[in-house]
Amino acid sequence: MRLFAKLSAAIVRAPALFAGVVLAACLLPGFAVAATAPVPLAEGDGYRYYAIGDLDAARPGPVEPGLLLVGGGQWPYEAFRWMIERAGHGHLVVLRASGAAEAQDEFYNDIGGIASAQTFVFSDRKAASDPTVLAALEAADGIFIAGGDQSNYVRYWKDTPLSAALDRHVRAGKPLGGTSAGLAILGAWAYGAMDGGSMTSEVALRDPFDPGVTLVDDFLHLPYLEHVITDSHFAKRDRLGRLVVFVARLHGEGVADVAGLGIDEGAALCIDGDGVGRLYPGGQDGFAWLVRPTQASGRLERGQPLEVDGVRVTGIGADSRLRLPGLEVQAPAFEKIARAGGGELVLRDAAPSAPAASR
Template identity: 60%
Template sequence: MRLISFRHLLCGLALAGFAFTAAAQAADSQRDGYSYYTIGDLAKPRPEPVQPGLMLVGGGDWPYDAFRWFVARAGHGRIVILRASGDVEAQNEFFNDVGGITAAQTLVFTDRRAASDAEVLRIVREADGLFLAGGDQANYVRFWKGTPLNAAIDAHVRSGKPIGGTSAGLAVLGAYAYGAMDGGSLTTAEALADPAGPAVTLVADFLHMPYLERVITDSHFDKRERQGRLITFLARLAQEQQRSDLVGLGIDEYTALCIAGDGEGRVFSGNGGFVWLFRPQRAADVYAVGKPLSFRDVPATGIGTNGRLHLRDFRVERPAFEARYDIDAGRLTRRTP
């Protein structure tokens, strides 16, 4: 009887110790305005030098070949994931499934204070690669735009290190972004019906990426039928920015556009997806407050895994398809040129 009680005592002490350790770890991950997680060996040196690169991911499952390209650009070193929801899923996928990195760290932002936190800025500064996770891009705009973190992300890229983003993280990588600032997720029908309306919340002067200086991106592209939405964004930006050289890049799910330091982009996809290039090079035919959009003969080019997109001049090698879109009083049709 005494032996059984002693064993129970040892078991109880062990469980109590485990619970205390788990509680301490959980408490340690909660910081002022953010949570912090890590996996791997933070003390291990980066095996190879870093290289510049942009990885634009359309959401959904990860095309691992693109992520391995990104990891190689980061010198197989330390990846830092920035997000405003979720927790460890992306860092675990990087470390366990993509592989080939020394460590991954995650910063989950809950308000704007953390974007000025000295420890956050140190972690970002020491990252070999930055990855912006999916979620709600409105939080990225609210929490990061115009902060020291915003400057640190730009500095990371200027220093020749790679950056990537998926879904909401992709949305904010262009020079212009759909911010979803009204809390919704705009559909093509809604955008075409009221292109100058308050639901088309576009953001400028946030992140500053090479080769994306006149680009707005969109994700989950063909699956959610966002062709008309992206054309609407371009029409509104052309009006507001008074420029005709704007470019829209739509990325399909399970698909990524990886852009090397020389501006050459290649497509990776796990499901035969495409990168969609839109270059109207003019203003819309009808764009006015309270009126549906009319915009005829908008060219679109699809780039698949066999093609190449040269971001310096947006020249396409071996396009997968060419199409033209006509919008007449908010009604979208597609035709083959």
């Protein structure tokens, strides 16, 4: 029996029961239909729980490894179907720290092809040690981390049994995905937004040591992302400058092989078990942006604008392939060189890069 199996029948019956209640209510004089927040099926110590589908159903297919990196905004369904297939069309668990059942309902009702989805909405760090939560993660065929505020994920999950469970899930050959804030924490380093704000490129370029540049490490430890810091909503929110700063900060701290990976809003990069990444632009002109320093010269000083040249920026489009961990991009959509100085970032065309050696 799967976790929460005793709730399965109620979950399956819930839509029909709800429809009957609404129909009866509509017959009352003066009734007006109003949107209501979904009611949790259960509440634990520091979390709310939702579920949909048949939690007892057998998983139809085998699971395969995969990482789904989503830039935020509207979901590119083709990429999500890729993850669902790798989860064996089985049982998904959604993790978040705001909202309710929106993501699980979109998985189950709009995309389809899964047996069930469960959601845990966190409000306290102690939930990351809750046996019920950890058992659900252990049994999950796929796990998806929703958007929101990544500082909550850092505060609630870092150095807890939950973060260790996410690492184990991926090592077991099961798919893991994240969008927006959920993408931000998937790399070996993360922009934690720990000051309660959202760092802009303008501020970061003006002072790479601004207190808002909060970089977090040793959170998750995922294969193929060991040298990567991720970023989301990339072109729409003009985040290339801040990712260049993040990479420069880490490079200045002695992380010689660090790379930045930004994903445009509405796009997703799917990385298979062999480390091959394919971009799904989601019907938009979206890219993934690979940011790598190619020389160490420049100025990185507290209170001073970043001065650096030779930062290679490679666009990954629908026809490109990213091969990890060597960071080789086949058929890049574009190649640029970034120069930071005086608080500004300037791009120029670059000659195509030679294939990188695998690490």
